[in-house]
Amino acid sequence: xxxxxxxxxxxxxxxxxxxxxxxxxxxxVVIQDHTDGQVLMVGFMDREAWERTLAEGEVVYYSxxxxxxxxxxxxxxHVQKVKDIFVDCDDDTLLITVEQVxxxxxxxxxxxxxxxxxxxxxxxxxxxxxxxxxxxYKKDKKT
Amino acid sequence: xxxxxxxxxxxxxxxxxxxxxxxxxxxxVVIQDHTDGQVLMVGFMDREAWERTLAEGEVVYYSxxxxxxxxxxxxxxHVQKVKDIFVDCDDDTLLITVEQVxxxxxxxxxxxxxxxxxxxxxxxxxxxxxxxxxxxYKKDKKT
Numbered sequence: 001x002x003x004x005x006x007x008x009x010x011x012x013x014x015x016x017x018x019x020x021x022x023x024x025x026x027x028x029v030v031i032q033d034h035t036d037g038q039v040l041m042v043g044f045m046d047r048e049a050w051e052r053t054l055a056e057g058e059v060v061y062y063s064x065x066x067x068x069x070x071x072x073x074x075x076x077x078h079v080q081k082v083k084d085i086f087v088d089c090d091d092d093t094l095l096i097t098v099e100q101v102x103x104x105x106x107x108x109x110x111x112x113x114x115x116x117x118x119x120x121x122x123x124x125x126x127x128x129x130x131x132x133x134x135x136x137y138k139k140d141k142k143t
Numbered sequence: 144x145x146x147x148x149x150x151x152x153x154x155x156x157x158x159x160x161x162x163x164x165x166x167x168x169x170x171x172v173v174i175q176d177h178t179d180g181q182v183l184m185v186g187f188m189d190r191e192a193w194e195r196t197l198a199e200g201e202v203v204y205y206s207x208x209x210x211x212x213x214x215x216x217x218x219x220x221h222v223q224k225v226k227d228i229f230v231d232c233d234d235d236t237l238l239i240t241v242e243q244v245x246x247x248x249x250x251x252x253x254x255x256x257x258x259x260x261x262x263x264x265x266x267x268x269x270x271x272x273x274x275x276x277x278x279x280y281k282k283d284k285k286t
Contacts, residue, residue, distance in 0.1 A: 016266060023207060028171045028185055037180035042171055042236045064166060086257035087266055089249050093185045095257040106232050114229035114238040123159060123230055 019092040020047050026062060027092050031105065034083040034097035040105035041113040043072075045094070057082050059096060076136045078102035104130035107137070162235040163190050169205060170235050174248065177226040177240035183248035184256040186215075188237070200225050202239060219279045221245035247273035250280070 018027055026044040033040055043061035045053065049069060052060040056071075059080040063070035073079030080098040087094060106113040109129035116123040161170055169187040176183055186204040188196065192212060195203040199214075202223040206213035216222030223241040230237060249256040252272035259266040 016261065024167065030173050030182055030185060032182060037182075039173055039175060039180075039182065039238050042173060042185075042231065085261040087259050087261070088185065088256040089251050089253075089258070090256075093256070095182050108232050110232075113231040113233075113236070115232070116230050118159065118228040118230070 016087060017091065018047075018050060018087070018094075019090065022090075022092045026064075027094060029059070029061070029094040029096060031059065031080060032095060032097045033100060033111075035099075038112055039114060040080075040098070040100060040111065050094075053082065053096075059098060072105075073101060076102065078104065078136075080105070102131065102136075107133060109133045109136070159230060160234065161190075161193060161230070161237075162233065165233075165235045169207075170237060172202070172204070172237040172239060174202065174223060175238060175240045176243060178242075181255055182257060183223075183241070183243060183254065193237075196225065196239075202241060215248075216244060219245065221247065221279075223248070245274065245279075250276060252276045252279070 020027060025046050027050070029043050029045050031040045031043065032038065043059070044064060045060070046062040049060045049062045052069070052071070058071070058073070059082060060069060060071045062068070071079070079101050081101065083097040083099060085094065085096050100111075104111045106115065108115070109131045110127055111130050112127070115125055115127050117126050163170060168189050170193070172186050172188050174183045174186065175181065186202070187207060188203070189205040192203045192205045195212070195214075201214070201216070202225060203212060203214045205211070214222070222244050224244065226240040226242060228237065228239050243254075247254045249258065251258070252274045253270055254273050255270070258268055258270050260269050261267075
């Protein structure tokens with residue numbers, strides 16, 4: 001089962017050429033929950049992160065702050081299992097629908113990183129924390 | 144009515160500080176249809192585009208290819224009316240829900256720029272064209 005998936009994603013990689021040159025070697029990636037369409041987070045991929053995502057079927061990013069690969073969930077176990085991949089009209093942005101293991105994408109414990117909405121000129125927290133980040137992240141890394 | 148809205152957005156601008164320094168002066172902006180949550184497109188804003196969006200209540204981008212301001216719909220009339228603004232946990236990414244005038248965000252005439260899905264290793268077009276781009280864009284500019 002796993003092997004079949006790997007072959008499938010390798011086939012994808014060979015046929016889809018993304019435009020990494022347009023913006024400093026990176027493409028933005030919107031992550032959307034496959035069950036209800038909520039936007040969970042936005043990350044970036046370089047070519048290596050894109051190829052790893054295709055090969056592993058779980059989302060791998062390029063972390064700008066860490067300047068390197070960052071597999072979501074490598075510490076917490078809250079990986080993002082790829083359901084569908086959409087490529088935009090310019091081949092320079094991805095939209096990936098995922099199954100978010102653990103129920104929350106944000107390192108703060110909220111389901112989405114976009115848990116603050118502008119209301120009457122202020123940022124107001126919405127939703128509930130799915131987990132306590134102090135419990136989930138025993139180490140320094142927040143993934 | 145318009146004046147009230149302008150004051151409201153100016154108030155927002157003064158209280159919310161985005162991190163433009165993190166990534167070449169830009170923040171990515173996910174545009175989501177407010178009616179059903181479909182992700183329509185991803186753009187970038189610099190500080191000026193952000194301030195104009197707040198002041199006008201319609202989305203203004205920084206165009207990387209044109210190296211300047213780009214108000215969505217300035218040619219086609221297909222502006223994006225801001226409904227809600229969400230700021231991510233790092234203050235470096237925006238999620239904006241909009242009313243997409245004209246029904247389509249993509250210059251190709253599709254409702255979303257993400258109209259191609261990966262199916263069995265190939266990119267397959269989905270959805271229908273809402274408009275004929277040759278009819279809408281009389282000029283060279285695609286907005």
